[in-house]
């Protein structure tokens with residue numbers, strides 16, 4: 001995955017202070033971000049948008065946010081838009097985040113998958129990879145190496161590059177069990193750990209925009225799409241959940257963030273437990289609720 005360097009070639013103009021964003025300029029950017037990536041930038045986010053785009057505005061030598069906006073819209077390659085969305089997304093994540101999901105996988109779900117030849121989980125909106133590697137370690141604890149696959153996707157190329165590199169400063173590895181550090185990481189330097197090559201080989205990273213039609217040719221027994229839809233408005237959430245449901249196998253699980261209840265949106269999934277849903281399986285049992 002290559003960084004969008006050709007779009008950012010214009011040398012920075014250090015003598016030029018970045019312009020202030022005007023309300024109409026914010027509105028244009030807001031509408032563009034919502035239409036292309038589902039990001040729901042509320043009116044109060046003007047300062048945040050200004051701060052996050054300032055580097056691109058200044059780096060491109062633009063005299064105003066409007067000039068910058070027009071260059072993004074005019075760029076037929078889509079690279080300028082990707083860089084804008086990159087700058088606007090929040091990639092916060094951590095290892096073992098919302099850990100009850102992983103406990104549930106271990107205690108309830110893994111045994112339902114016994115007898116399979118391969119398990120592939122989709123981490124949709126994987127950010128910088130902590131969720132991906134947490135899932136990989138968990139699966140590797142339970143299954144032989146050749147059975148484990150993870151599809152990791154995000155709209156942010158910057159986050160994907162980080163995840164793919166799989167190199168984490170020691171401070172971000174606090175909280176990772178010691179056995180996992182020993183088994184699944186290599187100490188790259190005194191300050192950083194890198195996920196071991198055999199685990200990295202189980203994961204594919206790919207840019208995928210969840211608000212566009214999903215083109216998977218396969219379905220998944222579990223999808224993690226956590227703390228992503230929180231940034232979408234309700235109609236977008238509904239479309240995304242319906243798209244994700246279509247990518248699940250019958251009986252497959254959808255994990256969302258605990259702040260992302262699906263109660264107010266239309267979908268075809270069964271509630272299992274907080275932030276866990278399941279696609280009905282006409283041939284199988286109903287899921288057991290704890």
Ligand SMILES: C[S@@+](CC[C@H](N)C(=O)[O-])C[C@H]1O[C@@H](n2cnc3c(N)ncnc32)[C@H](O)[C@@H]1O
Nearest residue numbers: 037089091093125127155156209210226227228
């Ligand atoms: C807060 S992070 C969540 C990371 C991880 N799932 C977790 O729960 O720790 C949200 C991620 O969603 C991604 N995202 C936002 N809009 C998206 C879209 N339209 N398609 C795909 N990913 C998107 C962002 O780039 C960001 O990396």
